[in-house]
Amino acid sequence: MVGGAMVEILLFFLGASLILYIVLGGADYGAGILELLPAGRLRDEQRSVINKAMGPVWEANHMWLILMVVILFMGFPPVFLTLMVHLHIPMVALLVGIVLRGSAFTFRHYDAIQSEPSQTWYSRIFGFSSLWTAIWIGVIAGGLERGLIDPQQRTFWGLYIAPWFGVFPLAVAAFTVAIFVFLAAVFLIGESSNQDLKRRFATLGLIANVAVVVMGGVVFLVADQQGLPLLATFIASPGSLTAMVLATALFFLVWRYAHSSRAIVVRLCAAAQIGLILVGWIIASSGEIIRTAQGPINFYASAAPEATLWQLTLALCVGSLLIFPSLIFLFRTFKGHLG
């Protein structure tokens, strides 16, 4: 029973890391994607706002992903192994994107000679690798939900491609891209002092918010068409239904405050909206996020021995005591002007 409680604590950390990665890290990817859109005379200003906004925090935001990987391979090895074996290809694609995105962003900022054409090239790589990574995050999420991971297949296609290749993962990828752009645009409103740029971010944020809603609908539709009872599971669970209703309600607040001077309000609303969507997904899956042809992988059944769970829980609790105050200090130092 102690083991079960610890699994729940670990799942809480896993879910929290996922939400923080998507909300904070996702905004960083979204900023890269935003740079791909034509910005005309605002291009350089936008670039410098994004440099300034992301610079101090992107590496910390990226750490949530590392934390998820560590929790999975230490606490739930079968889950980690299933992902790494059957989603090998999208994972590699994801890593290439992560490497290029981080490097290009840093190189752009720390190139001693800030001139063309190198700045344009860094920006292009930063933009395209951000989009690329966002797409693969979505494909992986779609692959988890889709239930085509099947270790009993015999062919290369069946084992390593079919689990993630198809319309549903693509729909989730488009949904993910919309989420990231939405978060980035809304977060960037408050980072800019240029009124034109603020308006641009606010407009883009609202368009992306519509895209989030539309793509979310498309994901449910495609799921339904492919025989995945996604909508039914969401509605069946009161928790996830509440989360969805709240997320939708926040829609109005985001629209109400997008153009106002209170950047922090719209920022929190956007973060809460996306966080709630994820909470809904996590609750609906009830600890069975990863589905295979043989049925969902149960986190309780795949948990490591108790001694390991103890150590992992300890590390996460002590780690939180160190990380959260530091993180709050970091955000207060650089994002304090918003509040």
Added chain:
Amino acid sequence: MEDLLAARLTMAFSLGFHIVFASVGMIMPFFMSTAHYLYLRRGDREYLELTKLWMKGVAILFAVGAVSGTVLSFELGLLWPGFMKYAGPIIGMPFSWEGTAFFLEAIALGLFLYGWKGMHRWVHWGSGLMVGITGFASGVFVVAANGWMNSPAGFDWVNGEAINIDPVAAMFNDAWLHQMLHMQVAAAQAVGFCAAGIHAFLLLKNRSSSLHRRALKIALTFGAVASIMQLFVGHFVAQRVAELQPIKLAAMEGHFETQRYAPLYIGGIPNTELGVMEWGIAIPGGLSFLAFDSFEAEVKGLNDFPRDEWPPVVIVHIAFQVMVAIGGLLALISLAYFYLARRPALPRRFLQLLVLTAPLGFIAIESGWIVTEVGRQPWIIYGFLKTKDALTPMPGMQYHFYLFLVLYLFLSLMTIWLFKRQIEVAEMRIDREHGRGRDG
């Protein structure tokens, strides 16, 4: 290319690439904080300039280190699921602490890089120092995990399954201490000598630059102290390996016949067909003495082990010789430095020597990891699980290898190019401020 070979090469290349950036991330912040401290204490703006110069280096290298480290954490599962199945629960603990330290490092770095305005100056200085401390701690944890692969502990192996798992015992395995000391000191050597070499190069171009003189002094002091320490640490490591992994020691030394008064070979190529060392200079009893503090001690030779458990002897031996030769050379240069440092200026010849030795510390680190990792083959968990049994079932690993080969080569070239530009611009600024040309 076979999948096993491709996966091993991918892992070797990923680690070999990452270790350079990780070493800099662990050590360079201490140089930076030293310069920053001197600026805050003495108010000399040249130290501020130096701090910022090094800070930019740290920023670039940390970013590449962080993303290549992310790749590694995935690759453990992507390439070696058969290993992680056992290793995750047993040795995940240092990784969880490493994750914590790494997280704190990223936060501290963000604060330091962007906190020049708006933070209390000593808190800001502290954040820079924290980058070093947490980076160093990350290194300690990761090397402890590697130590477990060489000296597994904290579980019972029953019918091919690990039971009675004790993560604490696994983390504090018999190899963690010596491997950790060896690596952390080596990182200080490599980064110290590399930075010193770069500043020596610039000092040769502009002998009057006090910035480069001061930079060289800070970097080389770290590098030289570490190089002297490494003589003792290295000896301790050899003794531990002799005890824990006799076959690895035998491969390192090209030692075939179990014997007392075992000779130590300098140079030479082991001939694994005939089981003899060729072309080496033998020091009678040297190996017995180094490994066990006694000329009479018996040292186990490769012939005592089944042939299919031999690591690739030639590679391990050559890599070991390269590492030891560099270690010896750097220690000699360090002694020379302590002698020469009393003079008002370092001689031209010595600066030229430092330029030549700039990459050596990193070559020694790479060689050392080849000794550790190749020397552990064919095992992935020494004595329990073979590398070939840990490989992913997915075919086509060569494409994974080529992909990361191209990616990392590209990033290496980019990093070198960026450093070149940083240094050029810094030089131009120094020249301008001193109102003189490049030749002084």
